[in-house]
Amino acid sequence: MKKIMAIVRPNKLEVIKEALDDIGCSSLTVMEVKGRGRQKGITEVYRGREYAIDLLPKLEIHIVVPDNVASKVVDTIAKAAHTGEIGDGKIFIMNVEQVVRIRTGERDHDAI
Amino acid sequence: MVTAVLSSGDTAWMLMSTALVMLMTIPGLALFYAGLVKKETVLNTIFLSFSAYAVVSIIWFAYGYPMVFGPDVHGFIGVPGDFFFHNVVESNTLVGSIPTSVYAAYQMTFAAIAVALISGAIIGRMKFGAWMLFIPLWATFVYLPVAHWVWGGGWLAQLGVLDWAGGTVVHINSGVAALALILVLKGRKERSLLPHQLGYAIIGAGLLWFGWFGFNAGSALSAGQLAGSAFIVTNTSAAAAMLSWMLIEYLRFGKATMLGAASGIVAGLVAITPAAGFVNIPAAIVIGFVTSLVSYTAISYIKPRLGYDDALDVFGVHGFSGIWGALATGIFASPLINAAGAGLAYGNPAQLGIQAVAVAATFAYSFVATLIIAKVIDLTIGLRVTAEQEVQGLDQALHDESAYHI
Numbered sequence: 467m468k469k470i471m472a473i474v475r476p477n478k479l480e481v482i483k484e485a486l487d488d489i490g491c492s493s494l495t496v497m498e499v500k501g502r503g504r505q506k507g508i509t510e511v512y513r514g515r516e517y518a519i520d521l522l523p524k525l526e527i528h529i530v531v532p533d534n535v536a537s538k539v540v541d542t543i544a545k546a547a548h549t550g551e552i553g554d555g556k557i558f559i560m561n562v563e564q565v566v567r568i569r570t571g572e573r574d575h576d577a578i
Numbered sequence: 579m580v581t582a583v584l585s586s587g588d589t590a591w592m593l594m595s596t597a598l599v600m601l602m603t604i605p606g607l608a609l610f611y612a613g614l615v616k617k618e619t620v621l622n623t624i625f626l627s628f629s630a631y632a633v634v635s636i637i638w639f640a641y642g643y644p645m646v647f648g649p650d651v652h653g654f655i656g657v658p659g660d661f662f663f664h665n666v667v668e669s670n671t672l673v674g675s676i677p678t679s680v681y682a683a684y685q686m687t688f689a690a691i692a693v694a695l696i697s698g699a700i701i702g703r704m705k706f707g708a709w710m711l712f713i714p715l716w717a718t719f720v721y722l723p724v725a726h727w728v729w730g731g732g733w734l735a736q737l738g739v740l741d742w743a744g745g746t747v748v749h750i751n752s753g754v755a756a757l758a759l760i761l762v763l764k765g766r767k768e769r770s771l772l773p774h775q776l777g778y779a780i781i782g783a784g785l786l787w788f789g790w791f792g793f794n795a796g797s798a799l800s801a802g803q804l805a806g807s808a809f810i811v812t813n814t815s816a817a818a819a820m821l822s823w824m825l826i827e828y829l830r831f832g833k834a835t836m837l838g839a840a841s842g843i844v845a846g847l848v849a850i851t852p853a854a855g856f857v858n859i860p861a862a863i864v865i866g867f868v869t870s871l872v873s874y875t876a877i878s879y880i881k882p883r884l885g886y887d888d889a890l891d892v893f894g895v896h897g898f899s900g901i902w903g904a905l906a907t908g909i910f911a912s913p914l915i916n917a918a919g920a921g922l923a924y925g926n927p928a929q930l931g932i933q934a935v936a937v938a939a940t941f942a943y944s945f946v947a948t949l950i951i952a953k954v955i956d957l958t959i960g961l962r963v964t965a966e967q968e969v970q971g972l973d974q975a976l977h978d979e980s981a982y983h984i
Contacts, residue, residue: 511827511831511833511835512771512772512773512835512837513771513837513838513841513877513878513891514827514830514838514874514877514878515771515878517770517772
């Protein structure tokens with residue numbers, strides 16, 4: 467099993483959810499996060515003074531899926547979240563050892 | 579002898595104007611300031627304006643009104659009397675064509691906003707109790723005398739100063755007081771202006787623009803030609819100043835900002851305040867256009883160079899634009915608009931000199947008297963919160979509440 471952790475633009479969430487629905491992968495968890503990448507944030511000006519806004523708001527989407535669909539999910543998110551401009555975000559994929567569904571006690575593949 | 583007659587039209591407009599000026603302070607000014615501060619100090623910032631309004635409301639009718647408009651003592655102050663408005667309403671007197679009660683209520687809203695304006699400079703670091711003490715002291719010992727000098731038949735009025743709606747009395751007075759207070763209070767640990775919710779500030783600026791029609795057109799004290807004239811030049815100056823601030827930012831950074839536009843609006847409204855009942859539309863455009871240059875320079879160049887921490891630029895906007903407006907009144911006042919005043923441009927250069935005297939006198943008195951009040955509070959109950967409270971944010975530290983639970 468793989469956990470897919472995607473950091474994306476907040477305003478891309480709806481498009482990403484629709485794209486994931488289309489491939490039958492609707493379970494996900496979303497967190498509001500802040501971060502910076504290679505571009506190191508942006509500059510804003512208030513009353514003539516410049517401020518470096520170095521942590522920008524992003525959404526972090528967590529999805530756990532069976533190994534064989536992981537790359538399809540990653541491609542779907544990458545395509546939906548893409549604008550081609552700086553700040554589109556990143557996707558991380560990692561192994562998951564165990565999954566438990568709390569309501570039923572099911573384990574692993576049955577639980578995701 | 580002409581008997582004064584009550585005009586219901588004038589009275590209706592003045593009741594409306596009183597409510598409009600009240601709206602400028604709460605919530606207009608409170609929101610304008612609150613949007614610009616960090617989210618841990620929002621309620622305290624709003625509270626400063628609300629408490630100023632409430633305290634001045636009581637003081638004004640307890641003893642304040644006669645100290646401005648009562649019988650003159652050596653040009654300096656009115657004779658206190660008629661405490662708690664004793665027998666004033668009962669005797670059915672008029673000021674011009676409106677009841678004395680309406681005139682007094684209208685003037686009360688000016689005293690209230692003058693105090694509330696000062697709060698923008700001190701946000702994030704002043705004890706709430708110190709502010710609650712500052713309000714009556716400043717209103718009594720600074721606002722009442724200066725208002726008497728200019729509007730109550732005091733020495734500046736006798737000299738012939740032109741101040742339509744409070745360029746000296748309200749704006750220079752509170753702008754300079756803000757400077758004096760922060761010199762004693764000292765700067766914040768973190769001197770930034772990062773608005774937590776610019777939307778509040780924009781709603782506040784809109785309410786200020788709207789309410790300012792009561793401030794300036796209301797100062798005609800009647801619903802006639804002068805009110806209309808003051809109304810249109812007020813709007814024109816605000817618009818010109820907004821566009822001029824946008825232009826300055828565009829030339830400097832390549833982009834205009836909404837906060838800059840809102841700041842320009844306020845600067846334009848401040849500058850036209852002393853001039854509103856005396857000048858025509860072309861003069862209002864010049865006054866508005868120039869005032870953004872003046873206040874922008876004060877905020878971007880003079881403030882960082884001199885190092886005072888005027889958090890939300892009360893001195894920069896109200897002090898500097900107030901001074902420009904007071905002087906501009908001495909230049910552009912047209913006897914064709916209002917027979918009461920002619921400026922330099924209409925062959926009366928002496929008026930500019932009188933305006934300069936009024937500016938200098940208001941500046942000096944407000945600065946010194948406020949400095950003394952601030953020192954007294956600092957040496958008794960203390961002006962400043964602890965460093966820990968300042969870092970934590972004043973909403974929780976001083977009020978046990980938070981603006982946001984999300």
